[in-house]
Amino acid sequence: MENLDKVLGICCVCRKIRINNEWLKEQDNPELYGRFIKKYEGRLSHGYCPEHKKAAMEEDDKSRNDNWPLEIPENYFK
């Protein structure tokens, strides 16, 4: 039975789609990819594939670190 309420996960960076826990690139199988995109049109859930999730988190960490104080007074924790 197909669950038609489901949404299709798509990476907002490389536009890979998630099918059965695998991420499919359009170039890998344009026919299947196209069929899924059409079927789930309007029910796409934008997120990150594992590769870009990692990159996004690193970028997030980096920008946060940039805002952290570079130096803490030595007696700060005493």
Ligand SMILES: [Zn+2]
């Ligand atoms: Zn991606």
